[in-house]
Amino acid sequence: MSTSTSILSRGVSVYSIPPELLANLSVRSIQAQPPAEAEEIKPKSTAPKTVLANLPGAAGLSCQTCPNANFDTVEEQRAHFKSDWHRYNAKAKLTGRTVSAEEWEGMVEGISSISGSDSGSSSSSGSSSQSKVARLLKRQTLDNNQNLSDDEEALELADRQRRAHLRTAVIWFSPTTSIPSLGIPKDTQFGVHRALFPPFDTAADYLTELKRxxxxxxxxxxxxxxxxxxxxxxxxxxxxxxxxxxxxxxxxxxxxxxxxxxxxxxxxxxxxxxxxxxxxxxxxxxxxxxxxxxxxxxxxxxxxxxxxxxxxxxxxxxxxxxxxxxxxxxxxxxxxxxxxxxxxxxxxxxxxxxxxxxxxxxxxxxxxxxxxxxxxxxxxxVSHLSEEALRALDEEYIASLQSKNKPIKPTPAPTPAPTAPAIPKLSPEEEAKLDRRKRLEEMIRKGRLDALKPFWTKYQTDFEPSEILGLVASSGQEEILKYLLEEERLDPTQPILTSNNRKPYELSANKNIRNVFRRVAHNHPEWYDWVSDARVPSGLSEELEQEQNTKKNERRKGLKEKLKEREKQRAAEAEIEEAREKEVELQEQKEEAMRAVAMSLNGNTGANNTGPQKLGGRVGGEGLGGMSQEMRMQIERERRARAAEARFGRG
Structure with a gap:
């Protein structure tokens, strides 16, 4: 295995990048690749830059708010502070769009007596001036929001470009040139999770931090x-x-x-x-x-x-x-x-x-x-995309940012939708390929390995191997998966694009499917980097599998024994509970028999007869021998109760 293959297949650690690769890396972001005309884009503000004459102490008295406002006396400065021009600039300064005296004259041209100094009282003129200045500011703000200049839109686009890739979860780097010694072509991109970096605003900081x-x-x-x-x-x-x-x-x-x-x-x-x-x-x-x-x-x-x-x-x-x-x-x-x-x-x-x-x-x-x-x-x-594909992704991402940040404008009433265009008809080759795809999926779902082997040998070029492996793994077909991995040597390290770039092992339907991957990984460890690239946690040997099965059988056997012991315990508890119920029943019967005997004796000797009476003696010609059959049965149950108590006592 070559050095380049080992680097790309085994993976590169963020903390141990080969020095030759690190020296040639650059941040592959929109902000790191500004357009050629970016330097020509400059904001066209109606407010001129502050000149030295406006600085304090440059030449007499001046106003720090209004551009090029210099005064010879304090009275002129105070009068300026009360003017509409200064009031306007004082509020417009918050947006950074103050105007000069000439620009102010052009703005108020055609508006007569905006300050109201020709007529009316000072209070009314002041309120009128303030209200008109406020209306002017509001109207200018609305005009600016509705009619953005081309330069401002270009600046807004450049700002989105500056933040485009810095808002993603992965920061992408690309080599400035190909590195033959490591087998890395120029169109290779390396991604690092942004969570490992501090929060930076510029792309160059990410490259500096990566080197650190x-x-x-x-x-x-x-x-x-x-x-x-x-x-x-x-x-x-x-x-x-x-x-x-x-x-x-x-x-x-x-x-x-x-x-x-x-x-x-x-x-x-x-x-x-x-x-x-x-x-x-x-x-x-x-x-x-x-x-x-x-x-x-x-x-x-x-x-x-x-x-x-x-x-x-x-x-x-x-x-x-x-x-x-x-x-x-x-x-x-x-x-x-x-x-x-x-x-x-x-x-x-x-x-x-x-x-x-x-x-x-x-x-x-x-x-x-x-x-x-x-x-x-x-x-x-690691990814491999051409410059055209990268540029298309950049444009799509910027367009998504523009659609999110751009203010919503009222849209006209929708026009009736035109008739939906007819679905383009597939060519005979495309229909045949689609039919073969359906037939292969049906064979996989039904587990028809004998029919799949010749079919795969004939049409395997029509299918993506990683997708087929993922379909087999998710369908739970062990024999087909083993055939594709060992005999056809389908690569399990390739991501499945239709499943969020997951690997086939991660789509396994059950443990048996995962064990197929692990057995092949143990039998052929030299084929791939199973842990890093295929994401198979470990190999599974026959000894380890036998040991696991033995432990599973022992656990099942132990569980059965526990269940039997639990059943015996439940039976013993049920027997004890039944004996207790019988004991209570016998005690009740005993008490009932004694009450019956006492009533019988009292009935034969009279209610006034007192003193102890012998059970079974003859009183007035009646004794135990003269009891009824029901009474004798009660006495017999009492004897049996005593015998049961004796047995429980011995146990």
């Missing part, structure tokens, strides 16, 4: 870069502090890239704060509605409080690492950010300039997700 960000090759110098990534969402928290240091000067530094990367600190934990499939935290629900009193709501409130306390304690524990971090990336809701700052004794400040949000979508907070975000942030993006 490079790690030193000398171990004696302190060239460490440290970043902190924090995420909290849905009760899940994940935090990580990453340090990157130079390995030292070596010939292989240009190829290996980033140097020594170490995860200094990492922590993940979870609390129950969100009701399943409901969305939103309990605190938001309490603020929107009345405070719920259910057991689940109380558990979620406790979970939110516990999660917040654990995060704050972790911030105190990581205080030194946070202080040494040059950037702190945070993903949290408005309520979740209260765990990081805005409370008494907080380690972080709300106005910390190091705070950044992740400039791309993120998934559930986990350590694996933090590692993916770290890789995404610190790797330079």
């Amino acid at each position: 960000m490079q790690l030193s090759g000398n171990d004696e110098e302190d060239g460490e870069r440290r970043l902190t990534l924090l995420m909290v969402a849905g009760g899940h928290f994940a935090g990580m502090v990453v340090s990157i240091k130079p390995r030292g000067r070596s010939e292989k530094q240009e190829v290996k890239g980033a140097g020594e990367v170490r995860v200094l600190k990492h922590k993940t934990f979870h609390r129950y704060t969100t009701r399943k499939k409901q969305g939103g935290s309990q605190a938001l629900n309490d603020n929107a509605k009345s405070k719920a009193v259910s057991a689940g709501a109380m558990l979620r409130r406790y979970g939110e409080q516990a999660l917040q306390e654990e995060i704050r304690a972790l911030m105190v524990e990581w205080e030194d690492d946070l202080a040494a971090s040059e950037r702190i990336f945070i993903r949290a809701s408005t309520h979740g950010k209260k765990s990081f700052y805005g409370y008494e004794g907080a380690v972080l400040s709300k106005n910390d300039e190091r705070f950044r949000t992740f400039p791309f979508p993120t998934r559930r907070p986990t350590l694996q997700e933090l590692l993916r975000c770290w890789h995404e942030l610190t790797r330079m993006k």
